[in-house]
Amino acid sequence: MAEPITLEVFTDYVCPWCYLGDNRVKMLKQDYDITVQLVHFPLHPETPAEGRTLRELFHCGPEEIEAKNTRMKGLMDAEGLPYSVRSHTYNSRLAQEIGTWAETQPGGNAIHDKFFEAYFVDCRNVGDVDVIIDVVKSVGLDDIEARAVLDERRFKNAVDADWAKSHSYGVTGVPTFVSNGPDGRRSLVGAQPYEGLQQLMEEAGAVKKGLG
Numbered sequence: 001m002a003e004p005i006t007l008e009v010f011t012d013y014v015c016p017w018c019y020l021g022d023n024r025v026k027m028l029k030q031d032y033d034i035t036v037q038l039v040h041f042p043l044h045p046e047t048p049a050e051g052r053t054l055r056e057l058f059h060c061g062p063e064e065i066e067a068k069n070t071r072m073k074g075l076m077d078a079e080g081l082p083y084s085v086r087s088h089t090y091n092s093r094l095a096q097e098i099g100t101w102a103e104t105q106p107g108g109n110a111i112h113d114k115f116f117e118a119y120f121v122d123c124r125n126v127g128d129v130d131v132i133i134d135v136v137k138s139v140g141l142d143d144i145e146a147r148a149v150l151d152e153r154r155f156k157n158a159v160d161a162d163w164a165k166s167h168s169y170g171v172t173g174v175p176t177f178v179s180n181g182p183d184g185r186r187s188l189v190g191a192q193p194y195e196g197l198q199q200l201m202e203e204a205g206a207v208k209k210g211l212g
Contacts, residue, residue: 005206006035010166010176012043013092013099013115013126016072016083017191021175022116023079024194031198032206038103038112040096040162041174047091051125057089075191082121090119091127096162097155098132098146102139110139179204 009025011018025036044057054065069085076083095115102108114135118124124131129150136146149155169178169187177197178187181204188200 004033004035005201005204006037006180007201008037008039008178008180010039010041010169010171010174010178012041012174013095013112014089014119015041015043015174016076016086016120018175019081019083019116019120020075020079020191021177022112023081024192024197025177027194028197028201030209032201032208034201034206038099039165040100040159041166041171041176042163043092043174044089045091045093047089047127049091049127051088051090051127053088054086076120082117084121084123086120086123088123088125090125093127093159094129094150095126095132095135096159097153098136098149100155100158100162101146101149102136102141105141107139108141111135111141114138179206181205 007025007028009021011022028034029036044052054068055062058064058068065087073083073085092115099111099115102111115126118131118135119126124134126132126135129147132150133143133146136143169176173189175191176187176189177192177200178185179200183205186200186203188196192200
């Protein structure tokens with residue numbers, strides 16, 4: 001029996017298009033026999049610990065930020081995703097390290113949804129250690145162990161490797177979806193409609209569930 005196709009999803013917790021795309025990847029996993037691997041991407045690695053306003057990030061006025069939020073809220077509503085008005089972006093590096101650690105723990109994959117929720121719904125600073133620990137607790141993981149992971153930067157090399165992979169693949173924006181099928185690597189960039197992701201899977205040779 002052939003191995004499931006691997007779909008690498010290059011992503012960042014503070015990217016709204018990644019939040020949207022993640023929902024469509026969940027649908028893919030229901031429909032196709034695939035293995036999904038998250039690859040952390042440095043979206044705004046220069047962001048200071050206290051965060052940065054979206055006005056500063058996008059070099060625009062309050063009206064443009066309001067328009068961006070209104071547009072994004074409409075897209076999220078259509079997808080059935082909760083979304084609050086954003087005013088800041090935050091440094092996601094430590095959250096990425098904890099997310100990578102969480103994947104090594106039973107049930108830890110649930111943390112990815114919770115980081116999206118913490119930022120896009122609760123508007124919390126996901127670069128703040130106390131916020132990260134709250135997210136850890138919300139999925140039932142060991143908060144004392146998580147603090148040690150952060151203090152000792154145990155997963156720094158793993159996230160460094162993800163960032164290096166992003167560079168080696170030529171990924172410059174997220175989400176980027178990369179399928180590794182028998183005929184080679186194929187990719188799509190951006191919050192693709194579900195049909196686009198389906199086509200990517202079909203072209204990679206992914207088996208539809210119930211048809212294998």
